[in-house]
Amino acid sequence: MSSKRCSEENVSPLIWDHSFSVKAPILDSQHRSLFQIINQLQAACSSGAEKELLLKIIKDLYNYSTTHFRDEETLLKQKHSPLLADQEMQHALFLDYVIDLEAKVKSGSSTVNDEILTFLKVWWEEHILKIDKQYAELF
Numbered sequence: 354m355s356s357k358r359c360s361e362e363n364v365s366p367l368i369w370d371h372s373f374s375v376k377a378p379i380l381d382s383q384h385r386s387l388f389q390i391i392n393q394l395q396a397a398c399s400s401g402a403e404k405e406l407l408l409k410i411i412k413d414l415y416n417y418s419t420t421h422f423r424d425e426e427t428l429l430k431q432k433h434s435p436l437l438a439d440q441e442m443q444h445a446l447f448l449d450y451v452i453d454l455e456a457k458v459k460s461g462s463s464t465v466n467d468e469i470l471t472f473l474k475v476w477w478e479e480h481i482l483k484i485d486k487q488y489a490e491l492f
């Protein structure tokens with residue numbers, strides 16, 4: 354166990370492979386980008402980056418997630434999918450988490466660490482594999 358608050362020895366980076374495919378190329382490509390943003394946050398934290406850089410990456414995560422969720426929800430609406438309501442709820446919860454994280458890092462009451470990176474990583478892995486994959490058959 355590394356004593357650093359963020360370490361790739363403790364939390365492995367997110368790597369997109371075809372097991373994550375939801376059969377919609379635009380959404381797959383956005384999922385890849387989201388993995389990269391979370392990996393950037395981990396790399397910044399591991400290298401002891403300043404708070405400003407961590408906040409910038411958290412903002413990127415918020416903005417990119419917002420765009421991605423909107424695109425995903427639009428596609429589900431177009432397909433009249435009954436999965437939409439659950440997706441909207443999950444997406445809103447994730448964005449709330451990121452807003453809360455940003456506020457804590459900004460105020461200094463908390464900072465990015467392995468626990469937070471694990472949450473982000475597991476959230477995306479489980480969301481894609483358990484929730485998003487349910488709509489893969491539409492495409």
Ligand SMILES: [Fe+2]
Nearest residue numbers: 425440480485
């Ligand atoms: Fe989703």
